[in-house]
Amino acid sequence: MCLAIPGKVLSIEKDAQPIMGNVSFAGINRRVCLEWLPDVQVGEYVLVHVGFALSKVDEKEAQKTLDILKQIDGGLDEVRDVNCA
Amino acid sequence: MRFIDEFRDAETAQGYAQLIKNITTRPWIIMEICGGQTHSIVKFGIESLLPEMISLVHGPGCPVCVTPLEIIDKAIAIASRPDVIFTSFGDMLRVPGSKKDLLAVKAEGGDVRMLYSPLDAVKIARQNPEKKVVFFAVGFETTAPANAMAVHEAKRQGINNFSILSSHVLVPPAVEVILSSPTNRVQGLLAAGHVCTVMGFEEYVPLAERYKIPIVVTGFEPVDILQGIYMTVKQLEEGRCEVENQYARSVRRKGNVPAQNLLKEVFAVTDRKWRGIGEIPASGYRLSDEYAAYDAEKLFGVESIEVQEASVCIAGQVLQGMKKPRECPAFGKECNPEHPLGAPMVSSEGACAAYYHYGRINAEQTVS
Numbered sequence: 001m002c003l004a005i006p007g008k009v010l011s012i013e014k015d016a017q018p019i020m021g022n023v024s025f026a027g028i029n030r031r032v033c034l035e036w037l038p039d040v041q042v043g044e045y046v047l048v049h050v051g052f053a054l055s056k057v058d059e060k061e062a063q064k065t066l067d068i069l070k071q072i073d074g075g076l077d078e079v080r081d082v083n084c085a
Numbered sequence: 086m087r088f089i090d091e092f093r094d095a096e097t098a099q100g101y102a103q104l105i106k107n108i109t110t111r112p113w114i115i116m117e118i119c120g121g122q123t124h125s126i127v128k129f130g131i132e133s134l135l136p137e138m139i140s141l142v143h144g145p146g147c148p149v150c151v152t153p154l155e156i157i158d159k160a161i162a163i164a165s166r167p168d169v170i171f172t173s174f175g176d177m178l179r180v181p182g183s184k185k186d187l188l189a190v191k192a193e194g195g196d197v198r199m200l201y202s203p204l205d206a207v208k209i210a211r212q213n214p215e216k217k218v219v220f221f222a223v224g225f226e227t228t229a230p231a232n233a234m235a236v237h238e239a240k241r242q243g244i245n246n247f248s249i250l251s252s253h254v255l256v257p258p259a260v261e262v263i264l265s266s267p268t269n270r271v272q273g274l275l276a277a278g279h280v281c282t283v284m285g286f287e288e289y290v291p292l293a294e295r296y297k298i299p300i301v302v303t304g305f306e307p308v309d310i311l312q313g314i315y316m317t318v319k320q321l322e323e324g325r326c327e328v329e330n331q332y333a334r335s336v337r338r339k340g341n342v343p344a345q346n347l348l349k350e351v352f353a354v355t356d357r358k359w360r361g362i363g364e365i366p367a368s369g370y371r372l373s374d375e376y377a378a379y380d381a382e383k384l385f386g387v388e389s390i391e392v393q394e395a396s397v398c399i400a401g402q403v404l405q406g407m408k409k410p411r412e413c414p415a416f417g418k419e420c421n422p423e424h425p426l427g428a429p430m431v432s433s434e435g436a437c438a439a440y441y442h443y444g445r446i447n448a449e450q451t452v453s
Binding site for chain 1: 086087088089091092094097100101104119120121146147148149174176201202203204205223224225227228230231234238241277279280282283305308309312331333334335336337341343344347432434
C-alpha cells in the first residue's frame with residue numbers, strides 16, 4: 001500500500017491551492033499534488049504516492065548505490081571472478 | 086523506468102549478494118518491516134541470493150492486513166446506506182468483513198467507488214451535494230498526509246457532506262512491541278523507506294539504542310533491499326547498532342516537514358487495535374478536535390461495532406516475525422487468497438499472500 005513511484009515534473013501550477021503539477025511516469029502523465037515540495041523545479045524527479053509527491057529523488061545519491069560496488073576492492077570484477085570460480 | 090530499472094539490475098544485485106556472503110560469519114535474523122518490501126523479497130527471490138546464515142522474517146507493515154475486522158464491518162455498515170457514496174483505495178474493497186466485503190455491498194447496489202487519490206473523494210463530494218461522501222482513510226505514515234490533505238481541503242472549501250473512516254497506524258510503536266517481546270528473535274531491522282520519506286528517521290534512533298539493534302532505512306527494489314541487508318549485516322558483524330539510511334535518494338533525515346505539519350494539524354495520536362496483534366498504545370491517528378466534524382464513525386453512529394477475530398490462524402506470530410507463513414498448518418489449504426482466514430493472506434503485500442503467489446517459483450528464481 002505504501003507503493004510510491006518516481007516521475008519527472010513537467011509543469012507546476014504555483015497558484016493552485018494546494019500546489020499541483022503534471023508528472024510523467026515513463027510517458028504516462030498524471031496531475032500530482034506538489035504542495036509539500038515548495039522548491040521543486042520542472043525537470044526534477046519526485047517520488048509520488050496516491051497522487052502526492054513526498055520527496056525529491058536525488059540523482060547523486062541514486063548513483064552512489066549503483067557505484068558503491070566499483071569502489072570496493074575491484075568491485076564487480078571481483079564478484080564476477082568469484083562467481084566463475 | 087528511471088530510478089526503478091537500474092535498481093533491478095541483476096549484476097548489481099548479485100554484486101551486493103556477494104558482498105553479503107563475504108562478510109557473513111554468523112547466523113543473523115533480519116526483519117523487513119514493510120509489506121511492499123516483503124512482496125519484493127518473495128517476488129524477486131532475494132532469499133535465494135543470501136547465504137544460509139541470513140534469515141529474513143517479515144514484519145507488520147501491511148496496513149490492509151492490520152486493519153481490524155471491526156473497522157471493515159463499520160465500513161460495510163456505512164457503505165450499505167442509500168444516502169452514502171463510499172470511496173476507498175482498491176486494496177480495501179475485497180478485504181472480508183465478518184459477513185461480506187465492500188465489493189459485495191457494491192454488487193447489492195451500494196455506491197462504492199475505488200479511487201486513486203483521496204483528493205478525488207473531495208471532488209465527488211463537491212459534485213454530489215445531496216449525498217454523504219465517505220473516504221476509507223487507512224494507511225501508515227506514508228498515506229496519512231494525503232488523507233489529511235483531503236480533510237483539510239474539504240474544510241477549506243466548506244464542503245460539509247464529506248467525512249473519513251479513519252484507521253491510520255504508525256510504524257515505530259509496532260516495532261517497539263516486537264523488539265520488547267521476551268520471545269523476540271529479530272537482530273536487525275530494515276525500516277520502511279516510504280514511511281521515512283514523510284517522517285524521516287530520527288524517531289528510530291532511540292529504538293536502536295534501547296534495543297541494541299541496527300536499523301537501516303531501506304528502499305523497495307531488489308538492489309535497495311540487498312544493499313540494506315548488506316549494511317545491516319555489516320553493522321551486526323562489527324558489533325554496531327546505529328540507524329543508517331540506504332534509501333538516501335528519497336529519504337532525508339528530518340523527512341518531509343510540511344507534510345508532518347499537516348499531520349499535526351489534522352490528526353491526533355491515539356491507541357489503535359492491530360489485526361492479529363491487538364491494541365498498541367499511541368500507535369495510530371484519529372482526527373484532531375478541530376476536525377472532529379469529519380469523523381464518519383461519529384456521524385453514522387457505528388462506534389460501538391465490535392467483532393471477535395477467528396483464532397484459527399497464526400497471523401499474530403507471522404506479523405511479528407515469530408513464524409513464517411509455511412509454518413501455519415492452514416497455509417495454502419483452508420487459508421488462501423480467495424478464502425483468507427487471517428490478515429496476512431488478505432492483501433498481496435501480506436506475507437502469507439506473497440508466499441502463496443510466488444512460492445512455487447521460489448527455489449530456482451533469481452533477480453532478472
